[in-house]
Amino acid sequence: MRIVFVCAADFNAPSEKQALGYAQELVRRGHSVLISIGGDLDTVRTENAMGLPALQVVRHRLQALGGRLGSPELQVARSFRPTLIHSFSPRLPVLTAAAAYARATGAPVFVHYEDDEWSIARGNPDQPLHRRVARPVLRQLGRVRPQAWPFQSPASERWLASGARGIDALTPALAEYVTQRVGRPVDVLLPVTPVAQETAPPPFNLKPDDAPVVMYTGAVFGLHINDFRLGLEAVALVQREGRPVRFVHVGTLAARFDPDVLVKDAGLRPGTARFLGHFPFAAMPGLLRAADILLQPGHPSDFNRFRLPSKLQSYLASGTPTVTFAVGFGELLEDRREVLKTYTGDPRELAARLTELLDDQQLRETLSREAPIVAQRLFDPRRNTDALLAHYRRCLNSS
Numbered sequence: 342m343r344i345v346f347v348c349a350a351d352f353n354a355p356s357e358k359q360a361l362g363y364a365q366e367l368v369r370r371g372h373s374v375l376i377s378i379g380g381d382l383d384t385v386r387t388e389n390a391m392g393l394p395a396l397q398v399v400r401h402r403l404q405a406l407g408g409r410l411g412s413p414e415l416q417v418a419r420s421f422r423p424t425l426i427h428s429f430s431p432r433l434p435v436l437t438a439a440a441a442y443a444r445a446t447g448a449p450v451f452v453h454y455e456d457d458e459w460s461i462a463r464g465n466p467d468q469p470l471h472r473r474v475a476r477p478v479l480r481q482l483g484r485v486r487p488q489a490w491p492f493q494s495p496a497s498e499r500w501l502a503s504g505a506r507g508i509d510a511l512t513p514a515l516a517e518y519v520t521q522r523v524g525r526p527v528d529v530l531l532p533v534t535p536v537a538q539e540t541a542p543p544p545f546n547l548k549p550d551d552a553p554v555v556m557y558t559g560a561v562f563g564l565h566i567n568d569f570r571l572g573l574e575a576v577a578l579v580q581r582e583g584r585p586v587r588f589v590h591v592g593t594l595a596a597r598f599d600p601d602v603l604v605k606d607a608g609l610r611p612g613t614a615r616f617l618g619h620f621p622f623a624a625m626p627g628l629l630r631a632a633d634i635l636l637q638p639g640h641p642s643d644f645n646r647f648r649l650p651s652k653l654q655s656y657l658a659s660g661t662p663t664v665t666f667a668v669g670f671g672e673l674l675e676d677r678r679e680v681l682k683t684y685t686g687d688p689r690e691l692a693a694r695l696t697e698l699l700d701d702q703q704l705r706e707t708l709s710r711e712a713p714i715v716a717q718r719l720f721d722p723r724r725n726t727d728a729l730l731a732h733y734r735r736c737l738n739s740s
Contacts, residue, residue, distance in 0.1 A: 342424045342733065343373045345448070347401070347439040349430050349491070351380025352388035355559070355651030356455060358622060360429050361390055362535035366726040368395045375421045377401045377414065377438065388622050390535075397421065401438050408437040408487035415445040423448040425733060431458055431501055433494045437487040440500070449506035451736065454519050454527070457647040458493035461564065498523070507736030509729075514669050515647040528732045533722040534654045535622070547631045552585040552613075553699055556632035556661075558625065559652045560593040564644065572638035573607035573614070575691035580610050582692075584699065588614040591628055629659035634698055639666030640686030657716035662708040664694050678707060679715045 344367060346360040357378060364374040375397045376390075382400045384390070390398060401414045426448050428439035436452065443450045483490025501508065502523050509530040510516035516527040547554055555576050561569045576588045588609060594600060600616045620628065629635060635656045639645040646669040653670065656663045657679070665671055667682040676682040681694050681704070698705055 342367075342730070343375075343422055344733075345375045345377060345418060345421065345423045345426045345439075345442060347377045347426060347428050347435055347442065349379050349432060349435045351378045351382070352384035352390050352622075353619065354380070356429055358388070358535050359532040359651070360427075361388075362533035362722065363726060363729060364396050365393065365536055366533060366722040367729075368393045370726070371395075373421070375399065375418070375423065377418075377442070379434065379438070403434060403437060403488050406485055408434070408441075410438060410441040410445075415441070418442045418446050422446070425449050425451055425506070425737070427451045427453060428505075429453045430455070431493050431497060433483050433487045433490050433492065433497045436497045436501065440504070449737070450501075450504065451507040451509070451733070452501045452505045453530070454508065454510040454515060455648065457515070457518065457643055459522065460643060462492040462494070507732055509732055511649045512647065512670050512673075514672070518647055528728075530729055530732060531719055531725050532649070532651070532654065533725045534658065534720055536722075547589065547628070548587070550585065552587045553633040554587050554589050554631070555634045555636050555695060556589045556591065556629070557636045557638075558591040558629070558655070559650065560595075561590070561598065562595045566595075566598060568639045568645070570603065570607060571640065571686060571688055571691060572636050573603060573609060574688035575638065575695060576614075577608035577610075578688055578692035579695050579699075580613065581608075582696065584696070586613075586695070586699070589617065589632065590615070591617045591620055591625070593619050625655055626659060629655060629661050632661050634695060635659070635661050635663045636695075637663070637665040638683070638691055639668070641666065641668045641684065642686075645669055654716065654720050657712040658720075660709045660713050662698050662705050663712060664691065664698070673719065674715060675711075677704065679711045680708065 348357045348360055350357055352358060352361060360376055364376060367374050373395045377399050379401060385398050399414055399417050401410055423446055426439050426442050428436050428450055431452050431454055439450050479490050483494055508525060509528045510519050511532060513529050516529045520527045557572055573588065576586060579586050594616060604614045637650050637653060645666055649670040653665060664681045667684045671682055674680045681698060683691050683694055
């Protein structure tokens with residue numbers, strides 16, 4: 342097969358890394374892959390996406406009005422002669438680019454879901470007033486300038502309901518939900534993790550005083566901030582018990598969130614939280630193993646029920662004990678054997694789980710032993726790529 346993945350951002354982002362992971366395994370099997378990204382082409386180098394002879398990467402840019410693609414991108418796609426176009430998001434700018442490639446090449450479009458796009462498009466009621474006021478304006482502007490509305494739109498939803506050859510979703514819960522919303526069968530396609538040459542950890546001491554480190558990785562934007570605050574508050578409660586635990590965040594923090602304010606509001610002791618910023622994917626295994634506990638806090642919300650936080654792939658594979666929420670993807674994990682789960686959005690419950698891990702060496706050893714096993718079971722590149730190809734062939738043959 343000759344497959345085009347169309348992605349919103351670049352290889353710094355989690356969805357694009359998952360597309361890269363599929364591409365690596367597809368190329369290994371003799372297929373050809375073109376990945377069209379909407380972000381920085383330099384991340385091909387920084388995130389180790391080079392070196393596969395049957396993999397091409399191009400950057401697409403939607404024109405200011407009408408959302409058309411430029412001639413260079415379309416010519417690359419025509420020369421590639423794709424079997425299919427896989428829009429790695431149903432959001433308006435990505436689907437617009439995928440549809441343009443389809444018109445230029447005659448290839449059918451497949452669409453991938455990884456979140457509850459309907460609630461994301463509605464927005465967070467806690468967001469600032471100016472953002473709430475701007476949303477309806479940007480939604481209307483998206484009709485003539487798709488990149489102005491970076492979410493799913495009614496028009497894109499209507500198009501994929503009838504125009505997409507196949508639809509897939511990241512988790513069973515999400516697949517069931519999307520099926521109900523679009524009225525079409527949706528296959529479950531668990532992700533794979535790209536293979537990268539691991540680099541050494543950064544040249545600084547993650548534990549300057551040997552205090553246990555609780556680490557949270559990944560970007561923090563408006564959708565994640567309440568769960569992020571939950572984690573900070575839980576660590577602060579553990580500190581109030583007299584434990585010298587530290588908090589470390591690795592990843593992008595949206596500019597509108599001041600880390601010092603977040604730390605102060607949560608009640609963390611001064612000097613016990615570090616915000617390291619973004620690190621290349623190849624540096625993450627060493628960082629994750631250097632932590633004592635890996636944290637994916639979460640309220641039992643629909644947002645969390647329908648998603649699979651991409652960090653969990655690396656968390657589980659690292660063997661460092663992980664605490665995560667029970668809803669959605671957490672239902673595929675065994676509590677107290679593969680991960681330690683929380684069932685509420687109460688920071689006291691999360692703090693109790695952290696304290697338990699700090700105190701119980703046998704529990705830590707169990708999680709460290711079993712988590713990599715479940716990571717291999719759920720995210721195995723061969724098995725999950727088998728499912729991807731079966732999805733393609735079934736939908737192509739049913740036309």
